[in-house]
Amino acid sequence: MTLPPTSVLNAVLTRRSAPRLAEPVPDPxxxxxxxxxxATAPDHGRLRPxxxxxxxxxxxxxxxxVLAEAADTPEQARRAAAKPLRAPxxxxxxxxxxxxxxxxxxxxxxxxxxxxxxxxxLLLHSHGFxxxxxxxxxxxxxxxxxxxxxxxxxxxxxxLYVGTRCASDAADRRxxxxxxxxxxxxxxx
Ligand SMILES: Cc1cc2nc3c(=O)[nH]c(=O)nc-3n(C[C@H](O)[C@H](O)[C@H](O)COP(=O)(O)O)c2cc1C
Numbered sequence: 001m002t003l004p005p006t007s008v009l010n011a012v013l014t015r016r017s018a019p020r021l022a023e024p025v026p027d028p029x030x031x032x033x034x035x036x037x038x039a040t041a042p043d044h045g046r047l048r049p050x051x052x053x054x055x056x057x058x059x060x061x062x063x064x065x066v067l068a069e070a071a072d073t074p075e076q077a078r079r080a081a082a083k084p085l086r087a088p089x090x091x092x093x094x095x096x097x098x099x100x101x102x103x104x105x106x107x108x109x110x111x112x113x114x115x116x117x118x119x120x121x122l123l124l125h126s127h128g129f130x131x132x133x134x135x136x137x138x139x140x141x142x143x144x145x146x147x148x149x150x151x152x153x154x155x156x157x158x159x160l161y162v163g164t165r166c167a168s169d170a171a172d173r174r175x176x177x178x179x180x181x182x183x184x185x186x187x188x189x
Contacts, residue, residue: 011126016171018130021087021163025056026129031089034127038120043112045104050113053092053148060084063147070141080138087161092148093117093133095155117160130165134158 026034031054039048055063064081071077084090097109121131135158138144150156165171 011122013173014171015122015125016130016165016173017121017132018161018163018165018169018171019086019132020166020169021130021132021161022166023088023163024129025089025163026124026127028054030127034120034123037123038116041112041115041119043115044108045098045101047098047101047104047109047112048116049095049097049109050116051094051096053094055084055090055092056088060090063090066143066147067138067141070138070143083134083136084159087132087163089162091120091160091162093157093160094148094150095157096151096153097155099153113157117157121160124162128164129162130171131160131162133160 025031035052043049061081061084063084067080067083068077071080093113095110095113097106098104099106101109117133121133124131139156139158144150145156148156
């Protein structure tokens with residue numbers, strides 16, 4: 001099947017997470033446009049129950065120091081300190097649910113937030129950038145919450161590491177067998 005390069009199907013099929021990322025990154029104006037577009041992902045009640053904290057430049061080293069503080073062993077601390085340096089831009093994903101919403105339970109709000117992040121990763125890809133969503137034990141660490149300004153009623157869902165894929169990294173997608181995951185209850189033909 002030949003697809004137009006701009007088709008949604010093509011973007012979905014060619015997106016791959018990128019473990020190693022380099023410059024360039026979207027500038028703040030382009031990032032704002034992409035996030036605005038990603039915010040149109042399905043969202044019951046249009047609550048937009050999320051926010052992003054962008055970390056870039058030398059601040060990544062400071063973020064790494066905070067991750068190291070939260071580590072259990074010196075070896076983990078050494079590796080944690082280097083983590084934010086794996087990409088030129090980190091988008092911290094903060095879930096900010098509206099508590100006790102009369103119509104939209106928190107799981108639906110979490111679904112809206114994750115839908116936004118997935119949409120953003122596709123938009124980044126379609127604009128020539130790459131990303132990877134990463135989490136880890138640090139998402140629970142008080143030091144990390146304090147550094148990023150995460151409130152008690154918010155949840156840190158990890159980081160979307162953003163940049164441009166290193167040319168040497170493969171970006172092929174193995175075929176997925178999802179047919180058994182579809183069952184039909186239908187009548188007629
Ligand atoms: C919520 C969430 C958290 C993730 N956390 C990590 C992580 O901490 N480390 C990691 O290597 N991959 C993590 N992944 C998986 C990668 O983001 C990525 O999806 C995976 O490497 C598969 O690559 P693909 O997106 O190209 O299929 C996470 C994915 C999701 C959705």
